[in-house]
Amino acid sequence: MMAIVDDKSPKLETGNSKLDSGLCFASFEFRISNFCSKPIDNRRLAPLGPLILALSLSFACGSKEPAKFFPGSNEVQGWAKVNGTRSFPPDRLYEYIDGDAEKYIQAGVEQTLTADYRYGGKIDAVADVFVMSREEGATKVFESQPATGSQPVRLGEAGRLYKGSVTFRKRRYFVRLVAFADSAEVPNALVSLGGAIDARLD
Numbered sequence: 322m323m324a325i326v327d328d329k330s331p332k333l334e335t336g337n338s339k340l341d342s343g344l345c346f347a348s349f350e351f352r353i354s355n356f357c358s359k360p361i362d363n364r365r366l367a368p369l370g371p372l373i374l375a376l377s378l379s380f381a382c383g384s385k386e387p388a389k390f391f392p393g394s395n396e397v398q399g400w401a402k403v404n405g406t407r408s409f410p411p412d413r414l415y416e417y418i419d420g421d422a423e424k425y426i427q428a429g430v431e432q433t434l435t436a437d438y439r440y441g442g443k444i445d446a447v448a449d450v451f452v453m454s455r456e457e458g459a460t461k462v463f464e465s466q467p468a469t470g471s472q473p474v475r476l477g478e479a480g481r482l483y484k485g486s487v488t489f490r491k492r493r494y495f496v497r498l499v500a501f502a503d504s505a506e507v508p509n510a511l512v513s514l515g516g517a518i519d520a521r522l523d
Contacts, residue, residue, distance in 0.1 A: 390450045391436040392517040400514050403437040403445075424465065425451055429458035440510050446500040448518060453493045463490040476515045477522070487511045491522050 394401040407417075411430055414422040418433075425433070432452040439445055453459045463479060466488055471481040477496065480489030485507055486499040498515055500507045 390434055390518060390521050391448060392514070392521070397514050397517045399440050399510060401439045401442070403439050406434055406436045409433040409435075425462060428461045429454035438514065440500070440514075441506070444500055444502045444504060444507065444510070446498060446511070446514070448514065449497045450518065450522075451495040451497075453495060456493045459490040459493050459495040462495045463488060474512055474515075476512065476519050480515070482508055482512060484508075485511075487515045489515060489519065491519060494522050496522075 389406075391402060391406055392400070409417050410432060411426050414425060414430065414433055417435065418425070430451050431454050434450045434452070436448050437445065438448060451459070451462065453462070466481070468481060471483045474480040474482040474487060474489070476487065477489035477491030477494075480487065485501075485503060486497065488495070488497045490496070496515065496518055498511050498518075500511055
């Protein structure tokens with residue numbers, strides 16, 4: 322059985338979140354019953370209560386998208402996000418960072434997220450967010466990067482700006498942004514993009 326929820330159906334809102342949830346649940350149960358040939362026995366539905374409630378909140382009442390690590394196109398001046406976000410678990414990190422994955426794995430990386438960007442329609446760049454199991458792991462990876470040739474930048478809890486890249490750490494996240502072009506506008510552009518990512522890290 323598949324229940325179909327009509328987006329044009331009126332939404333019930335009272336301003337009370339608990340009451341609204343109950344109304345959504347009742348609305349969802351009513352809609353399911355419309356697709357059944359026999360009346361629904363609520364006792365049989367009881368074990369499915371949590372699942373039905375989750376579905377009712379998702380379909381009948383709508384839900385917000387999960388927080389994203391990467392800003393979309395034009396959310397940061399001059400930057401356009403190219404394609405989607407890629408994700409690599411630890412056992413597949415070598416597919417993205419061939420030869421250097423072990424450093425992140427030993428530091429406790431749980432997930433690696435990466436997205437491609439283009440600045441001003443001409444400068445390609447990549448943004449990586451390494452989600453570590455503990456804050457110490459992010460610190461370990463950050464400190465493993467040589468500080469030579471960099472300058473401090475106000476991103477996260479500690480950040481460095483290099484000629485064509487930016488790295489910073491914030492709690493259990495290590496972030497790296499790399500531009501594939503040498504231009505006077507690259508440093509400030511990378512810091513701006515890094516700031517937008519910094520603001521999205523919980």
